[in-house]
Amino acid sequence: MNPPLIFVVAPALQLPYATTSHEVLQQAQAAGPSTGFALRIFNRGSEHPDLGLLPVDGRLTGEQRRSSDGTQLLCAALVVRIEPRHHWLGVYQGDTEDPTCLRCVDRVALSELSNATCWFYPTHDGTFLSWERGLHLTLKPGSIVDCPEELSSAPYDRSLISVLWSLLGDDASLTCVGLTYGGQRLVLPTEALSSDPMATWGRFRVDNQAEHSLVVEDCLTVFPAPPLAA
Template identity: 90%
Template sequence: MNPPLIFVVAPALQLPDATTSLEVLTQAQAAGPSTGFALRIFNRGANHPDLGLLPVDGRLTGEQRRSSDGTQLLCDALVVRIEPRHHWLGAYQGDPEDPTCLRCLDRVALSELSNEACWFYPTHDGTFLSWERGLSLSLKPGSIVNCPEELSSAPYDRSLISVLWSLLGDDASLTCVGLTYGGQRLIWPMQTLRLDPMATWGRFRVDSQAEQSLVVEDCLTVFPIPPLAT
């Protein structure tokens, strides 16, 4: 089995192109994506007419995926804002004789990689709620999630990388939501994470038979309730 692949998403000039170390790659990744957002999508949007009454933390169903009134959490995602027009991907691998010595296998602009569609928003008709909250973050170097043995034992192959795009909630355009290698998701662990104080709730309707299949009905930014004065 080969040493695991290590991936870094950052501007091109930050990516080492020769032998390097994990410390250097960690510094390079720190120069990469620094913002993102948490996204949740719920069903039964028509049953919650006043968006101003919804919780800023997005916990409409509490700690469960379904509440007693039938409201169900359909999507719970944390999306890092990767910018394929600006970011590159570096692939690195440890030397079998010295795992601390990392070799650069590839450096490539994300805009040059294959694209693939995936779906975050509901594909069935109905009225839904979306909750979105901005994030400030920093990442550690990434790896392949649950890498199968046949993938880990094969040589690195750039053609196995795909950039994932999706519609999110009530968005009208596609958003980059991550990357895969050989069909397996790449993940970059969080180094730091900070939530914005406010969040945005939206209500949207999906009707596959309508001329306009996605209609945003309402949108509202909500803020934490200040503590009562004593």
């Protein structure tokens, strides 16, 4: 089996060309994407008419995926704001005899890679709730999630990388939501993470028979409750 591939998303000048170390790659990744957002989607949107009463932390179903009233968490995602026009991808691999010595196997602008699409929002009819909260983060170099043996044992192949795009809500344009290699998601772990104090709740309707299949009916920014006076 080949040593695992290590992926770094950062400006081109931050990506080492030749042999390097884990420490240098961590510094390079720290110079990459630094913002993102948390996204949650729930069913039963029409059962929650007042968005101002919904929790700012997005935990509409508490710690469970389904609450006693039937409200269900359909999607929970952390989306890093990757900018394909500005960011490059560096791919590195350890030496079989010295795993601490990493060699560069590829450096490429994200804008030159293949594109693929996905859909975060429900595709079946109904009324739903969405919750978004801005994030500030520092990332670590990434790897392939649950890499199958046939992929890990094969030589690196740039053609297997795809930049993943999705429509979020009723956005007019696609948003970059990540990268895949051989159909497997690349994960850049978070080293540090903080969230904005406010969050945005939205209610949207999906109707596949309508001219516009997804319509946002309402949207509201909510804030934490002020502390009680002493």
